[in-house]
Amino acid sequence: MIEARKIRKSFGDILVLDDISLKVEKGDVIAILGPSGSGKTTLLRCLNFLEKADSGELVFDDVVYDMKTINKKDIATIRKKTAFVFQNYNLFLNMTAMQNVMEGLVTARKMSKEEAREKALAALEKVGMLDRKDHYPSQLSGGQQQRVAIARALALDPEIIYFDEPTSALDPELIGEVLQVMKKLANEGMTMLVVTHEMNFARNVSNKVILMENSVIVEENEAKSFFENPKEERTKAFVSSVYERNNLANSH
Numbered sequence: 001m002i003e004a005r006k007i008r009k010s011f012g013d014i015l016v017l018d019d020i021s022l023k024v025e026k027g028d029v030i031a032i033l034g035p036s037g038s039g040k041t042t043l044l045r046c047l048n049f050l051e052k053a054d055s056g057e058l059v060f061d062d063v064v065y066d067m068k069t070i071n072k073k074d075i076a077t078i079r080k081k082t083a084f085v086f087q088n089y090n091l092f093l094n095m096t097a098m099q100n101v102m103e104g105l106v107t108a109r110k111m112s113k114e115e116a117r118e119k120a121l122a123a124l125e126k127v128g129m130l131d132r133k134d135h136y137p138s139q140l141s142g143g144q145q146q147r148v149a150i151a152r153a154l155a156l157d158p159e160i161i162y163f164d165e166p167t168s169a170l171d172p173e174l175i176g177e178v179l180q181v182m183k184k185l186a187n188e189g190m191t192m193l194v195v196t197h198e199m200n201f202a203r204n205v206s207n208k209v210i211l212m213e214n215s216v217i218v219e220e221n222e223a224k225s226f227f228e229n230p231k232e233e234r235t236k237a238f239v240s241s242v243y244e245r246n247n248l249a250n251s252h
Contacts, residue, residue: 001026001191002047002160007056007067009039009046016042017053018215024160024193029186031202031223032195033238034212040195043212044162047193048084049075061159080109083153087165089145091137097124097148098133101155109156116155123151127181143174150181161185163194179205199242203227211235 002024009017016039024030032040045051046067047058053067060078091100098120105116124130127147137145146166153161163182167175179198183205186192196202202209202223209226211218211234219226219235230236 001028001061003059004043004047005057005059007043007046008054009042009051010054015215017046020056020215020217022210022217022220024191026159026191027189028208029190029192029206030194030208030210031206032193032210032212033197033199033202034218038212039215040212041164044084044164044193044195048079048082048162050084080156081159083156083158083161085146085149085153085161085163085166088169089137089142089149091145091148091152093137096134096136097129097140097151100137100148101152104152105155119155120151123155124148126154126184127151128177141174142170143177146170146178147181150178150185154185160191160193163192163196165195165197167196167198211238213238 003022005021007017007020008015020039020043032043034040042051046053049070056067058065058067058078060081065074065078092103095103098117101120101123102113102116105111105119106113111119121130121133124133127150129144129147129151132140132144137148140148150166166182167178170178175198179201182192182194182201186205194201194206206223208220209223210220211226213234219230219232221231226235227239230239
């Protein structure tokens with residue numbers, strides 16, 4: 001469905017993505033893990049052309065695009081099939097939950113308001129936010145705002161949703177409600193590429209896990225094997241350090 005080939009990206013003298021290649025099949029839920037600064041978010045942003053890669057190819061629905069020279073029309077074509085959920089929700093503060101979900105459908109997709117409303121209601125219901133449809137972001141918790149952001153992504157009927165650390169801005173007790181929605185989407189077959197620090201999600205919901213560090217992919221593996229039988233020494237160290245942190249947190 002999607003294949004990235006040899007993506008390179010630098011910011012000034014700093015190489016952030018060094019020949020990154022990966023494949024996403026329909027229905028995949030791929031968790032991208034790794035320490036801060038390893039290039040995870042930049043990879044997602046390049047795949048959705050929020051950043052322009054310096055070189056590389058993207059194959060999307062069997063069409064090959066040059067990531068450096070791609071034109072605006074082709075970017076628009078790709079974006080019609082994708083959705084992006086940001087770390088900080090990126091909701092319009094002067095719009096209700098309902099209006100936030102409708103906005104992209106009406107302005108970008110040129111949908112009638114009636115049709116956009118139907119889609120928005122269905123999406124808000126799916127994420128458990130129908131009863132808050134007339135609330136403004138300032139009246140919602142972080143978890144609720146993020147669920148509205150996911151509803152906005154769902155309303156676009158994307159072939160894939162990119163999630164950029166969707167729970168990292170949330171208080172610990174609100175993380176569960178967002179992960180629950182993502183788990184439900186995974187069970188329904190939504191294709192998702194998720195940059196996350198949530199190990200339980202990576203282990204129990206995703207079917208593949210990628211570890212990135214120092215601008216490269218260290219390991220790509222099935223979720224079970226990644227955690228129970230990693231191939232690389234670096235992955236073993238990463239997994240054990242995560243478990244140690246979790247055990248410490250649970251013992252307090």
